[in-house]
Amino acid sequence: MGGVLVRPIILTVFIYLFLKFIVPNLPHSAPLPSSLIFLYLMLTTAGIVIFATLSGASKDAFFGPIFRFLTGESGGALSSARYLVLALFPLLVGWQTYGSTASSDAPPAENRTIHPAPPGEYTGLSNPVPKTPDNIMYGKGLYASRCSPCHGNFDGKGFAAPGFTPPPANFKDPTTIAMLQESFLFWRIKKGGVGLPVEGMPWKSAMPRWELELSDEDIWKVIMGEYDGAGQKPRTWDESE
Amino acid sequence: MARVRRPGARWWVGAVGLVGLCLATGLEPAYSQQSVSVRATLVKGALPADDPTAAAWATAAVSEFPMSPQVHWPVRITEVTAKSVKVRGLHDGTTVAILVEYSDPSEDPDDAAALEFMVGETKAHFAHGQPMAQVQGGPVNIWYWKNKDGKGVDMGAKGFGTLKPHTHQDVKAKGVYQGGAWKVVFSRPFHTEHVDEDTQFKPGEFASIAFAIWDGKKTDTGQPKEKGSEKAISSWWYFRADAPPDYSPYMYALLAVALALGFEMVLVRRLKKGS
Structure with a gap:
């Protein structure tokens, strides 16, 4: 040739x-x-x-x-x-x-959006709780009792994680909370998995609807403790522009 | 004067090297394959719908799913006995049987297991079909077995606190405790008259399935270790009953081969004539 x-x-x-x-x-x-x-x-x-x-x-x-x-x-x-x-x-x-x-043995493809857009009222909120060592420590305490069973030591590997699909988020992973604003976390924690839009497949998420058990102030403190424990910083409008 | 470089033997060495490099970077570690679905195969003989130890179960594909303590809603539990569940499925074209197998150090009257399905096309949250904020959810159909009752219970729920047995009972279940493990077989016809309450199976189509296990061992308080919402759970996985064998794809493939061969022959003949 x-x-x-x-x-x-x-x-x-x-x-x-x-x-x-x-x-x-x-x-x-x-x-x-x-x-x-x-x-x-x-x-x-x-x-x-x-x-x-x-x-x-x-x-x-x-x-x-x-x-x-x-x-x-x-x-x-x-x-x-x-x-x-x-x-x-x-x-x-x-x-x-x-x-x-031929018919496929593979289950239906799941095009889950991992970080769907929150409802308008949860966009751009800033954490109203002062970032003091006491508040961070309090948030970490709440995290330990409420969040760590699934999210573990901020790595998504808690003792209750294995049975859930999708798996709990790993906060040390730079593609999770490090690229999200605090207001997004506030929405996800407050409304839980059932608060997700259809593209987030809310019927599969095991994330509890914490607004039934935690006050807004406690949720903001959990967010503070979460970022501190994972060694991450929330994304802000200044950085994203 | 521009220098013209002619490709030589070294050029091929470089090409082979690059191909090798590409393949090397493309190699992926061998992850352990986790089950994502239960496959119910078509059984030729009698369906072992009431015999969890029948030899026919050995022919069924086994899937294993991890279980978690139920921490999604109160009352929560932090430690459960069942860490995983092995699931097999068989069907005879009209009835499906699903075998659930899991370790449990002791046989107790309150030991229990359950399967959960979505009903109809509407998605339902895995936690008893609880309401979702932005999605109109549907109900769930729960097949429940408890050792001391010795039977299956056909139940429904749409949200917490709404779980109740159906007025019609279409589910059968039988459990056998052997060698530190429970084998529980659930069975039900593919189709029932109650399409708004019962899941309906269509061979060849994927449905959602979830599992729950209770260790009924009595604690010092006299209460079962696991009861109610204190249980081992999974979220949704997939279930599919095999469709009857379909040989048409082989026929289509043979036809395609014949057409391609014919195309080749015509092409080569015309090229030869042209030349």
Whole structure:
């Protein structure tokens, strides 16, 4: 097969490997959905074909080796590869067809929003309780008795955590309370799991509705103790702008 | 004059190296696979709906779910006997049987177990279908068994304090205590007449299921160690009864293979003619 085809193939493979394995490991990144990777590969292939067919000569140079390969004119070791490709293509099509028509054993996908938007009245509230050592200590005491059974030592690994799905939040994780405002925590603690909107899947959350057992002032103190114990600081409007 | 660099053998070494690097960064640690659903397989013989020790249960897939002390609402409990529960399912096309197995150091009259299901399409909170602030929740259907009663009780709830037995009883249950563990089998027909109160099973479709266990061992006060809301619980997991075998995907795949082969043959023939 001519070198004119090797480079597009290598380029496509590299782009796939980059999207599949390198991108998820970049800072602040996440694994890409396979549908998005497929879309990128299609765009890459389309670009390659457009580039290769800009002129009659380049078009012949691009498709010539493909046609010769498919018709068996290439000869040599490529003859075996030709039979392999001709045999694998129908099998791949069959496998894809089976995969898209067979029923899956996987439970329904759950697109739970972990930090849904709170109701308007809980947006932008500031903690009215003075941040004194006594108040922080009092909040930590409440945390120990009410929150630690599930949230543990601020790490989400309390003795009561294993049976619950979704698992209790790990406050030491920088993606939980460190990226939230105190007003969000106030809403979540006060209204509990049943206060979540539909995208938060409230029917699964074991977070109690603490407004039935704690005063607002106590909840603000718990928030103070929580941030202090986890070694985190609440996100503020100043930092977010 | 621009220097033209021709790809040589080193170029391939670099390519292989990069592929290796990509694969290495993509390797993931082998996490222990935690069950997320109970699968009830279709049994060929008689359904062991009243025999928790029947040999047929050995053919059923086992799922294990962690249990937590009930700390969600008062009265809470901080330590429970059942740390996990193993669950198996079988069905015969009309009736489903679910086997719950868990460790308990002693057999006590107040030992009890329960399954919980959502009713209909409306989502219900796992804690007795308590009301949710922004979502209209539905009721839950609870199948309850207590050792001293020796039978299953079909119950319903929509919020705390509303749990009560249904006027109709469709659930059967039987428990056997063996070697420090309870095996309790619950059974019920897939469908009942009471669609507003009972969960209805559709083979092949996932439903939500939750578990509760009570250790009825008497404490020094004379009361059971676990009772009422003081129990071991789980939140929602999934349950599915297998649908009858469906061979159509194999037929579609065979058809696709034949079409792809035909496409290849036509393409190669035309290319040969063209050349």
